[in-house]
Amino acid sequence: MGLLSDPNRRRALISMLTRLNAPICVVCYFAGVAWFMGLAFEPFTLRTYMSENAMGSTMVEERFPAGERALATGREFAAHKKKVGGMPVDWLVKNMQDRGLEVFTQSFSRTLPFPDENKERYIVKGTNVYGILRAPRAPRTEALVLSAPCSPGDSNNQAVGLLLGLAQYFRNQIYWAKDIIFLVNEHDLIGMQAWLEGYHHTNTTGMSWSPLQGRGGSIQAALSLELSSDVITSLDLVLEGLNGQLPNLDLANLFYAFCQKIGVLCTIQGKLQRNDWDSVSGYSHAVQTMMLMVMKQASGRPWGDHGLFLRYHIEAATIKGVNSFRQYKTDATTIGRLLEGMYRKLNNLLERLHQSYFFYLMPSLSHFVSIGYYMPAFGLLAVILLLRALDLWVQLNTPPSTTEDGVADIDQVRHTPGVLSVLTPLVISHLTGVALYALPIRFQETAVEHFPVSETEAVVLTAIAIYTAGLALPHNTHRYYIMCVCGTEQGWRVLKLIAVLYLAVLLGCTALINFSLGFILALTLVPLAAFVTPHVPKVLSAFILVILSPACTLLFSVFFFQELQEMPVSFQDGWLLYLSVISQGILDHSLYGSLVYPLIALLVYPCWLLFWNILFWK
């Protein structure tokens, strides 16, 4: 209470904070970045450990024998797939029934708001087939899911084969206490979305699907399998789900533990784990792995078919078989044993996975950084905003001749800027945001009629056009300021105070839901929020402001991501990739309800416009 009530100490503290504001901010920024980079350094991270008692201490044996047969089934599936030219529903139903499952199908259809050029689809019709293995040992109130996508072309046939093989093997075991649902979903995430919505009786995205005829209990965990070759060299674990949500860390631990036990090479973000953490290359390897996770999480996309399960409180991950040029190969039987082991452990669960962390970053599969360790990095950046806000507040409240602590001179004239001068930029920038959010999809037909572009290009280019048009904003609004003659100095300060606090709250909330997105936005937006005033050199600052705007951040992120994946692209390709990323972002929002696009369009972009507005304040 001393600090809050003792005016002398308060005054000393505040004067120190205002005097040293700029240096403190710079120090905080670099400290935040350094802290973040330090997270990948192995001594600063924790080793993963199994927290869930039911999965940790119990022993299971893996005996799955029928890898070759599973591959044969996979080939048969491929043949039927080719013959039908899509999902061989009848064949799958018959096969699952032969294996003693209760089999059901679900058909769904969905028209995309505009054609998806990456996957070449517009009107999507498909069928999901799933078989339920009823638990012989328990009252069937809980379930586990194993899914494999039925993808076009030659990929993932082995995954379906292995799924059927496991179904046959699991059917003959007596220890299952949870229903096991074997799901083959068509059109990857769209099919998964239809199935999950059908299973949980919700409809969040206006998709049409036929109701499910059969259900298991409440789903506790799910794995999605992607396997495109008969032998693999390593297994890759994909965790990032919709809106950057991650499954409980115990699921990753379980995977890692079994890979260790069975002796399969396992990777995360396609990166093997290295033991030389004390060398520069080892550290940069860990940084790369972590940055890849950060970039993927920040995108808010589901990076595998598991991504949509997380929305329903179901811990889920995708396991991808990778076949590279390494010597050491693993066959289907071993992968089958690994999955058997994981399902038997999951079968032992007494309650939902909740013991371990939900908020984490992984610099390698055996190490993780929990929320308590990475939040300070963000906190150091957010503190800058609060310090700037405090500084502005003090400037606003203490004209030169007053003492702090409230006792002011009589002749102090308060220049309170009109509400209008602050409200107009706020309203206009938000309206621009709403336009950016709503117009691209609405206007695609008009744009296609008048310009020689495809629908997808029309949407993306309209979005970019609106975004750029927003930059013309200050010229449109400063006519209004003339109405309010009182202290414009105070005016921009008030506006900046509001904008800075707005940004702080916005970034804070974003970082809580999706740390990576919040952190990346903070990295770019915080410095510009800290330095922008109407008195800095206009052209240079405008350039910096544009460079640090959300759209440019996205552009850099695209190049950076490609660089991290060791697939650098030329500027031309990068630009095309950038356009497709924007269209994917908009599609993700309308198909699966990803929040990144509305967040950027409705909140972050208007906030950035406010700073743009301050720079051109007259």
Add this chain to the structure above:
Amino acid sequence: MAAPLTLLLIVAVTIRAALFRSSLAELIAERVEVVSPITAWKRVVEGLALLDLGVSPYSGDVFHETPLIIYMFHFLVDYAEITFMVSLNKNIILKHFVVEFRKQKFALEADRYPMDSLELIRSPKEMYYIPLKVAMFYLLNPFTILSCVAKSTCGLNNAVLALFFLSTIKGNVLLSAIFLCLATYQSIYPITLCAPAMLYFMQRQYIPVNFRRVSFWWFIVQYLFMYLGSLFVLICLSFFLLGSWDYLPSVYGFILSVPDLTPNIGLFWYFFAEMFEHFRLFFLCVFQINVFFYTIPLSIKLKEHPVFLMFMQLAVISIFKSYPTVGDVALYLAFLPVWSHLHRFLRNIFLVSCVLLACSVLFPVLWHLWIYAGSANSNFYYAITLLFNVAQILLVSDYFYAFLRREHHLTNGLYLKRKDGSEATLILK
């Protein structure tokens, strides 16, 4: 004055009407910050259905409003939206009057204090806009809007309280007692407002607050008689309407013993969810005494300033009550413009308003993370609840300090000198 107020009313009603019609209304009505188990409209509807079926609405564990409310809605259910609108808007106009009467008091103050304190006394011009500001603070406060759109019965409670303030300030003893009793009947806690009301009347009627005077005791007996009499009438009326005493445990027992631990913005739920059962009664007493206890020291300190005391009491109630909602918070926040003359003495207002703002945004975010995403847990949400309440307490104590400081400056002059002539500062320890 009338024109801006009408404009304000129109804007406020439009916002509410638009929200009532939008799909957001349903979402808002589910938010735990906006509705409590007592005030939720869903539960009132459930109670009405039971009543229509001829079953006592209190037979289940759903309905906890008072019998009068349910009988009122029995007749008004089709016009529920309008009722809420009216109650809110009435509320405002009332507040508006409340403030009108504050003016007189300030006019009286003007010639009592040393000359250099004069700048501390509000000029009539400043006072002119205060009612409008109060109305704006209440009508356009997002908290009130949410609470109204959710059709929380909290709006009605606020209206009753506002009527109580109006009648008290107007000096109508009987009406004041009746409205206070109605408010108490609704949610027990307003009983602590008895003290400021009596102090105000005594000040108005020049009765000295002296325990040895007969007139003092006589007035207290009078007021309590009116208050308890009308309470008795209300309780009996409820009994005759329902034909049973079921409602007493179901309403007041529910408020006092806090069996429903649905998370809300208050302090109770987390503690009582974590607590061992055999400590429950003890901590229940501790927590509930919190609300009532502050009446005594505050009344002693602020016996000359009953209106400020009322504000303090209101804030204390809305912080420490068992099922607080944002509607309760909005009620006392609406009074802040009345104390705009204290602004120069406030010390932590920036910090506090930042925290309050951030917390209000973080509530739904953390709720989402806890309930929907499943990745956070109740500790995250409770941390924010705690922060929100700490900020509220800081806000209220800041106003309290500012008030005392202003009083000090009014009597001792604005520029304090030490004995050696240097400038002195006041330190609160």
